[in-house]
Amino acid sequence: MLLNGVAVEDTFAEAFAMWGARVMITAENDKWAMAAARAMTGFATSVIGCKCEAGIERIVPAGQTPDGRPGVSVLLFATSAESVGKRLVERVGQCVMTCPTTACYNALPAETTATTVVVGGLLRYFGDGFQAAKLLDGRRFWRVPAMDGEFLVEERFGVQPAIGGGNLLILGEDSAPTLAATEAAVEAMRAVPGVILPFPDGVVRCGSKVGSRYKTVIASTNDAYCPTLRAVSSATRLGEDVNCVLEIVIDGLDLSSVEEAMRRGMKAAARPGVRQISAGNYGGNLGQYKIGLHGLMNGT
Amino acid sequence: MSLTLTMRSAPEVPLEAEVLSPERFEGMSAAQAAEAAVLYGNRRAQLGDFFSIEGKGDGELRLVGDCTRVKRIGAAMTRGRIVIEGDVGMHLGAGMSGGTITVQGDAADSVGHEMLGGQIVVKGNAGHLVGSTIRGGRVGIRGGEIIVHGNVGNETGTGMRRGLIAVGGNAGDFTGANMLAGTIVVLGQLGWRSGAGMKRGSIVSTQPAELLPTFRYACTYRPVMLRLVLAHLREQGLPVTDAHVLGRYRRWSGDAVEDSRGEILLLEQSERAAA
Numbered sequence: 001m002l003l004n005g006v007a008v009e010d011t012f013a014e015a016f017a018m019w020g021a022r023v024m025i026t027a028e029n030d031k032w033a034m035a036a037a038r039a040m041t042g043f044a045t046s047v048i049g050c051k052c053e054a055g056i057e058r059i060v061p062a063g064q065t066p067d068g069r070p071g072v073s074v075l076l077f078a079t080s081a082e083s084v085g086k087r088l089v090e091r092v093g094q095c096v097m098t099c100p101t102t103a104c105y106n107a108l109p110a111e112t113t114a115t116t117v118v119v120g121g122l123l124r125y126f127g128d129g130f131q132a133a134k135l136l137d138g139r140r141f142w143r144v145p146a147m148d149g150e151f152l153v154e155e156r157f158g159v160q161p162a163i164g165g166g167n168l169l170i171l172g173e174d175s176a177p178t179l180a181a182t183e184a185a186v187e188a189m190r191a192v193p194g195v196i197l198p199f200p201d202g203v204v205r206c207g208s209k210v211g212s213r214y215k216t217v218i219a220s221t222n223d224a225y226c227p228t229l230r231a232v233s234s235a236t237r238l239g240e241d242v243n244c245v246l247e248i249v250i251d252g253l254d255l256s257s258v259e260e261a262m263r264r265g266m267k268a269a270a271r272p273g274v275r276q277i278s279a280g281n282y283g284g285n286l287g288q289y290k291i292g293l294h295g296l297m298n299g300t
Numbered sequence: 301m302s303l304t305l306t307m308r309s310a311p312e313v314p315l316e317a318e319v320l321s322p323e324r325f326e327g328m329s330a331a332q333a334a335e336a337a338v339l340y341g342n343r344r345a346q347l348g349d350f351f352s353i354e355g356k357g358d359g360e361l362r363l364v365g366d367c368t369r370v371k372r373i374g375a376a377m378t379r380g381r382i383v384i385e386g387d388v389g390m391h392l393g394a395g396m397s398g399g400t401i402t403v404q405g406d407a408a409d410s411v412g413h414e415m416l417g418g419q420i421v422v423k424g425n426a427g428h429l430v431g432s433t434i435r436g437g438r439v440g441i442r443g444g445e446i447i448v449h450g451n452v453g454n455e456t457g458t459g460m461r462r463g464l465i466a467v468g469g470n471a472g473d474f475t476g477a478n479m480l481a482g483t484i485v486v487l488g489q490l491g492w493r494s495g496a497g498m499k500r501g502s503i504v505s506t507q508p509a510e511l512l513p514t515f516r517y518a519c520t521y522r523p524v525m526l527r528l529v530l531a532h533l534r535e536q537g538l539p540v541t542d543a544h545v546l547g548r549y550r551r552w553s554g555d556a557v558e559d560s561r562g563e564i565l566l567l568e569q570s571e572r573a574a575a
Contacts, residue, residue, distance in 0.1 A: 135463070136529060
């Protein structure tokens with residue numbers, strides 16, 4: 001299949017069942033809401049090394065947040081609902097509660113929430129007995145005294161089944177056009193609600209395979225897509241005209257959002273200097289979801 | 301189709317009508333509902349003696365006419381809806397745990413005393429002891445919301461443990477006395493001795509108030525939680541202004557006779573002027 005003159009490999013992205021939460025961070029102004037969101041989503045690129053994957057979903061205008069202040073919506077994913085809860089307590093506690101003027105709310109709709117985890121109900125202990133609870137419209141909040149006033153945090157956050165590890169591989173003839181195509185894809189994909197691209201500005205250069213020749217290493221470089229290893233790795237998947245490969249990893253709250261992001265990303269990435277668009281998988285043996293690239297573009 | 305009860309002959313003495321709860325009439329015809337027992341003074345009577353009844357019980361009751369001598373409407377109700385097109389008597393929604401009651405006119409004393417959940421909205425004024433404990437009791441409302449668009453009398457929220465009481469107008473003396481927790485918002489003036497003996501909880505007013513000497517000034521700030529509460533009350537139709545939502549509030553901690561863990565939040569003077 002050709003997309004704007006770029007070959008789309010007949011393969012699939014292998015994605016995994018995960019659990020996700022949506023967190024609304026608000027603050028006195030855009031700057032501090034974003035500061036908290038950036039801190040909370042730092043070091044959250046891969047569950048392999050970071051225990052969770054997190055990213056900024058979108059900036060939320062003041063009129064659409066619970067307290068009428070500027071907000072940022074953050075998605076966080078982990079391998080179990082319990083793990084989502086632990087990561088939320090760590091990251092909301094260390095990154096949001098510490099950030100001036102912020103408040104933090106559950107933003108997952110009740111209809112998609114499968115279970116809830118306690119977040120504010122644990123962070124409240126930082127209040128050392130001076131914390132106070134408020135129940136409003138069936139939702140419980142904790143007011144934790146802080147040096148700039150109070151940190152307001154919701155007691156429980158919703159968690160829902162989610163999808164992690166959707167991906168695209170952009171194979172280009174050189175670094176610059178590959179990077180430009182990948183950046184264009186990221187911009188297009190970020191407009192899709194319910195997804196995040198957890199790697200730095202959405203792009204990962206060191207895609208990984210499962211396992212290693214070293215028994216203590218659970219993931220290692222994906223030599224099949226490393227141009228420098230084309231001559232020495234029997235696993236290579238690269239033609240001679242490919243000298244740079246970049247990957248975009250997508251996590252989403254549902255499969256259709258991940259698919260839509262991949263669809264938009266492929267369209268945006270198909271541009272001069274790109275030789276092929278592909279996707280990473282493990283032969284279909286590990287992930288619960290197979291997202292076929294041709295199927296996405298054919299609308300099936 | 302809801303069950304509509306229109307006052308035919310107003311009672312001369314109080315009519316104890318806790319039977320007027322939507323769940324008790326579910327599936328009932330108008331004729332069956334007319335036979336429901338009420339206490340008229342010290343005599344047994346039937347609803348049909350006082351009301352013309354139409355429709356069928358489907359979870360909603362509509363009461364039309366002057367019900368100022370009808371007491372305990374919606375007491376202990378758990379679900380459904382009551383709409384009262386007129387004034388209503390004492391103990392409205394007492395001990396209710398769910399459902400909604402809307403009063404288009406005024407309500408007498410003890411609205412929602414010791415309620416557990418649900419919502420009561422009074423479009424006019426309400427009497428004393430809104431959302432309070434009964435005399436001799438220790439705990440007032442333990443959940444739900446009471447919203448009064450007009451003024452309320454004395455001792456609103458006495459012994460309140462949880463929930464929200466909001467007053468669009470003024471509140472009388474001893475508002476939030478002996479409060480254990482929960483939130484009382486008064487957009488108008490607070491009466492004397494508000495928060496007397498309160499242990500925890502919040503009393504909020506957009507007007508200056510004379511507080512007991514056992515309340516100590518803490519700071520002036522913008523409580524984020526209050527934004528949520530006020531936004532909610534604005535949605536409920538109370539005249540909450542942007543200045544109320546965005547303004548700074550002076551926080552007074554008290555009552556010192558009970559460890560000062562409660563708070564009274566008063567809108568800062570300049571913010572009030574802007575409102």
